[in-house]
Amino acid sequence: MVKRQSQDPRHSGFRYRLAPGDRVRVTVFKVEGYGAETEVLSDGTINLPRIGSVNVWGMTLDEANNRITALYSAILRRPLVYIDLMAPRPVRVSLVGQVERPGFYTLSRDPSSSTLRASGPGLEGVGTVVNTSGWPTMVDALQRAGGITALGDLSNLVLVRRGNAPGEPSREYRFDYLSVLMGNGTAVNPLINDGDMIKVDKVEGVQSSEALIASAASNFAPDAISVNVVGEVVSPGVKQVKSNSPLTNAVLAAGGLDPQRAKASNIRLLRMEADGSILSRQVAFDPAAPLGSEANPPLRNGDVVVVYRNNWTRFNDTLSQAVAPLGPLLNAASLYNILTR
Structure with missing residues (x-):
């Protein structure tokens, strides 16, 4: 089930929830040997001194703190526990619809260069670095x-976000960036949370030339596309x-x-559609x-x-192909005429 939301996702009450890959530091005030800096394992647990494995998957920092304090x-006697998020896990997001390379992405920050790169098997050095x-x-x-394709609808980008807690329905937020590019409105650029999905719908009808130019000049569009021009x-x-x-x-x-050869009134555009x-x-x-x-x-x-080709070029090319096999005979006849004079 998906709820449609019109408000800013920044005001949705979202709380960061721990999951595998997060790195946390747990300390106990004025008690040595009980704290640790550890990473949430693939089963959602962290290992702490004296109490062993603690399941924190899906918990907020406050909820994890309360569980560790109880243990x-x-x-x-009355332990004062602190838990800090030292390094968040990579953000996993899916993009579908009218984007150049739809699919699943893991966005991880490179602190040394402040770039976003895809991570995972076979993705090293592939694609755009942001x-x-x-x-x-x-x-x-x-x-x-x-970036978005030429058919992407910038006036209706959809962000689908999971509920704030397990079991809550997903929420949908819609953004009109085309109006912003045309100077007719404002919009936020929301932060991406782990598990988000971004949908780019296909534009309905024919876009105006102003809208196409504004979209192409924006950073929503790819830097360049490849087109094969033949003939x-x-x-x-x-x-x-x-x-x-x-x-x-x-x-x-x-x-x-x-x-000399082209027919300006006869240019053909060939395009492979998504259905083949x-x-x-x-x-x-x-x-x-x-x-x-x-x-x-x-x-x-x-x-x-x-x-x-234009008609004249087509005629000349056809004539040249027809005469080409007779070339050796004509050359031999010319040589014979020269020798018998």
Whole structure:
């Protein structure tokens, strides 16, 4: 069950709860040999002198303090126990929907460089490294997933957060960052808690060119996308262009149309959809067409732009192919005419 919340998640009464990976320090006031600095093990326990394993998984610091105090009270008179969080565990978050690399991420801070990196098998050195200062935020997590796609709806980002205590329903918070980018509103950048999920829905309808430009220029979008431009352009191949760039930008990045061979009215955009189908759309090259229009659609990572030949070039190429097999015969006949003169 999920509750929809409209208020700021900072005011939800969330309390940090201990889990495996947290490092804590337990001390007993003016009593030597009873404290320890230890890490919460995979079974949710910590090992303390004299009392052994104590299960603290899912407890707040106050609740863990009360349990440890009760256990020490069996062997000490009125113990005064302190428990401090020395190093929080990495933040595990899932990102789904219209992000470049949806999936599960573990965000751990590198204190020496103040960066967020993914950790886990096979993730060392892979993907985007996010510069940060402090606890990771929702924007940090989106950047770590490569940013939103051209179809991502910045006006309706959803943060799903687990309940404050075991058994409580999850809560949903919605954010409109598009209005902020357009200068029409304000929004918070909430801190990410362990177990959060961020959903980026697909935008409904056609976005305005102003919205596409604002999204592409923001840090929500990936730095660049790869587009393969083939056919009758000056420099065909894979080109790096900015996110949400229009089709004309990719053609210009390839040096523009070949003026002798290209047919400006016959450019095809090929795109593989999430369901495996291939989208094929024919457009005409028009640099003046508005961004987001049918004649100048925004590009996505992995798109293929094919520039076809004009009719005259096609005729010449066909004629050259037809005549090519006769080349040796024509050369031999020319040589014979020269020798018999």
